[in-house]
Amino acid sequence: FSSIIGFISVDLTLRGSFFSYSTAAMFLGTWAILWVAHAALANPLLLDDDLLLEQPRLLRQVAPGRDFLFLNNQVTPIWRASATLTGDNAEGGPGGSVIFRQFTDFDPVVVNLNVTGLTPGKHGVHIHQYGDLTESCKSTGPHFRRSLIGNIEAKEDGTASVEFASPYLSLCGPNGIIGRSLVVHEKPIEYNRFPDIAAAPSDIEEDNPSPPQTEEQKVGGIVACGVITITKSKE
Template sequence: MKKIILSIALIPFLFSCDSSSSESDTDDEGILLMEERNAVAVIDAKSGSMTSGTVSFEEKDGEVEIDAEIKGLSPGSHAIHIHENGDCSADDGKSAGGHWNPTNRAHGKWGMPPFHVGDIGNLEVGEDSVGTLSLETDKWCIGCEDANKNILGKAIIIHEGPDDFSSQPSGAAGPRIGCGEIVESSVM
């Protein structure tokens, strides 16, 4: 009877050691490689603005890189945040909910505690009406099982004004002038 119990107890271990996986592979030297994953948010105008653009995400080796290019903005600074709901159906973008803040941190400036994972920062816009932003982080993932890191199903919001990095809970950035749902993308 003990042999049967021991054999049954080993079954989960044997299946967990299966080297075939849709999310990882190994190179010729047996080093574990993570599959690259991509996501995108296509930004649509809100609150009567002319805002448009694309925010792309690429996850590789446990890091997510974000690249944003937003057009139709007035010169100056415009806040960009991740919001909790991937819903841009409201004309004013409020259907996206508040900032994505799964760990209940104070709002702040990215990389300078305290801040939360939805705090991205400001786009700097010149006379050409285009704002860009790039950063890389291990605080996000694309489609992983960690609800504190997974950006899929959230929204990118572009605000009319700058984030002051201190007003709670959202940086006093003004109306939402652009919104795009973050969805997985097969081609970047």
């Protein structure tokens, strides 16, 4: 009987040690995971496209030519889009370029817009529905109202250069602007509540950030336009 009691005592002791070791291992594992996640969030690691040859082929098919951001233990493509702006007539006129960048779906889109050949003063900038230039800027369609840019102001020499981050733009998804067009109008957009670029109204609606007015009738004709396409993310 005493031998049985001794066996049970040894068994319980071993089991207790096992559970203690298991608990400690789980604690250390959880701590290690949290430490790695914190390090990734605090110091996101930018990975060059050339270093990702071993990544799954599907990722490279979905986002070819991208740089990548290692965030939240996931490799995320850094999206970059651009458009080359040309005048709406055969004699030339205004021109320029625009670059869009977005790190994740939840980040604002960073816009860098440069235009030359404008008349001095403010000009409205819209995203239009279609990326179609078969009839020059006339075939870009109506204003894509699920996006918002605003006005730019040209100097006396006809140049305008702005850089800003907009929460009212998205490169991808149902409201994505890739494949659509950016247009510059003759006149400024008459926003009573937010007159200039990157300024937000106080009572903005999530699904329609533009105020309910016929802007296309007020901003005049299109002086320059370009199709927004995905471009190589390296400078």
